[in-house]
Amino acid sequence: MKISKTEENYLKAIFSILEKGKPSASTNSISQKMETSAASVTDMVKRLAKKKLAIHESHKGVKLTKEGNKIATMLTRKHRLWEVFLVDKLDFLWDEVHEMAEELEHIQSKEMIDRLDNFLGNPKFDPHGDPIPDADGKFATRQQTPLNEFKVGEKGTVVGVRESSTPFLQYLDQLGLGLGSKIEILEKYEYDNSAKILLNKSKEIVITGKVCLNLFLQK
Amino acid sequence: MKISKTEENYLKAIFSILEKGKPSASTNSISQKMETSAASVTDMVKRLAKKKLAIHESHKGVKLTKEGNKIATMLTRKHRLWEVFLVDKLDFLWDEVHEMAEELEHIQSKEMIDRLDNFLGNPKFDPHGDPIPDADGKFATRQQTPLNEFKVGEKGTVVGVRESSTPFLQYLDQLGLGLGSKIEILEKYEYDNSAKILLNKSKEIVITGKVCLNLFLQK
DNA sequence: AATAATTTTTAGACTAATCTAAAAATATAT
DNA sequence: ATATATTTTTAGATTAGTCTAAAAATTATT
Structure with a gap:
């Protein structure tokens, strides 16, 4: 059975929604990910269901079959x-x-x-x-904890990011933060979740709550 | 201007026909390369012409514009x-x-x-x-000569193949012939253009006229 | 429980790329 | 040069993927 590039992209979108723990992916959430209309999603989801790649109950969202899940996983493998x-x-x-x-x-x-x-x-x-x-x-x-869950005095190494949009990654670059960076929490400012950290045992910087939330570290 | 994968494939097909010295590519020759109907080719060629990638005079074949040629060349670059x-x-x-x-x-x-x-x-x-x-x-x-133009006693190194279909290449592998192989012509059999050659100064083999025609060597 | 808001689906239309069959143009052969 | 064969184009239909607008279903609110 041939699967088009478009169908693959829908499978990936559905996969990424289900990955976040949702029991099923709604038409709307898919249409946002794919930047298409909800009507297009309904059409496509029916096609995926006909191909036994997805399971669709009208008005109740979409799940992936074992086969659909496998294809999405292999796309993720290739991408990464x-x-x-x-x-x-x-x-x-x-x-x-x-x-x-x-x-x-x-x-x-x-x-x-x-x-x-x-x-x-x-x-x-x-x-x-x-x-x-x-x-x-x-x-x-892998054992990983978002930085915002760290307490003052704790240390860790950056091993991942929750969000990998270009602006966020570029901002991290500006700060001198990347995979492998060593961090120690010096102070936490609860009112906005920002924190002062010691970066690579050499530089003190203040980072926002957003950054704290989106950085994963290994203790 | 966005160019679809299909349009790119047509440009490549036209390019490969023109590359062989033809002044223009006929609808039929393109339909054979693309394995589509002649009608589809006519449609597509009109679209390419509208996008200024090709020049089309009804019933007189197709040429590429400078822009069309450039795209086809870059596709060739990427492919290779x-x-x-x-x-x-x-x-x-x-x-x-x-x-x-x-x-x-x-x-x-x-x-x-x-x-x-x-x-x-x-x-x-x-x-x-x-x-x-x-x-x-x-x-x-590069200076290159097809093997069939070599005379008895001449020597050369394989640097290219005229045709690169899988069966032909696999046949060459079987013979122990590849890029870099050193060849000396021992005998030529004019009746079918086959030849006996000395391969890599060690092995005597007989090769058919088809192989002689499709191997390029440097003297 | 009835109404309002939201989400999802259906209906109908559009474009790109394709097809077959028929018509038109060009080339070949007697 | 006329008839025949071949090539190319046109006409009309098909499929995948998309859209908008409207209808239907679900969820939330009073």
Whole structure:
């Protein structure tokens, strides 16, 4: 059965909504992710259901079948491996690679992606710290805590970001914060969740509540 | 102006026909390359003409504009660079890479392809010996002669193939012939253009006229 | 429970890319 | 040069993916 690029993108959108713990993905939430009308979503969801990639009960949202889930997982695998390639081999910055990976993830060959995986040294996480599923679809797990849950005096290493939009990543770059940065909490300002931190044992900076919420660290 | 993947494929098809020295590409020749009906070609050619990528006079075939030519050249550049990547970095065989490169060539980013070029060491020829245009669209040239024009006693090194279909390349592999093979002509059999050759100064083999016609060598 | 607001689906239309069948134009052969 | 064959174009239909506007279903509010 052939699956179009558009269908793949819908599967990914649904997957990303379900990933956040929702029991099913609403038509509206999908239309926002895909930047299309709700009517288009209804049409497409019916097509995915007919192909046994999704389960759709009218007015009750969409889930993925095992097959739909597998396809979305493999798209995620491809996306993240290509991001590693672009950063590690072609020297792009972590905020520059998303769009390119969005295109590259639709390249078919499974053999190619498995070889790419090997070529890159079987990375477990992408340049934003997101886990890369292996060839069987298994995601690596990792002990990680958002910075806002840290207490004064605690230390940790940045291992991921909750949001990987270009502006946010560029802002982190400006601050000198990236994957691998060592952090110690010096002070916390509860009124807006901001904090003063010691960065890489050398520089004191103040970061906003938004940043605290979106940084994942390993203790 | 946005150019669809389909339009890109038509541009490439037209380009490849014109490349063989034809003054213009006929509707029929394009429909054969694209494996579509002649009617579809007429439709598409009109669209390309409207976008100023092709020049079309009814019943008189198609040419490419400077812009159309440039796009086709850049597609060729991308295709061939990706082939080098697949063979040099992911260890695919020269007969396995065409289909994957057909997909990869449609990835947009020019910056990415220029970086890929550098990463690969700015190769001038792809795994089949075809020249890779540089970032400005310039093709490398090379002194090359088809094997059938060689005389008994002459020697040369294989640098390219006229046809790069999977069966032909696999047949060459079976014979132990590839880019870089050293050849000396021992005998020529005029009645069917076959020849007996000395391969890599070690092995005597007989090759058919078809092979002689499709191998390019440097003297 | 009835009404209002929101979400989802249906209906009908549009575009890109394709097709078949028929008509028109060009090329070939007697 | 006329008839035949081939090539190209036109006409009309089809499918995937999209849209807007309206109808239907669900959820929230009084």
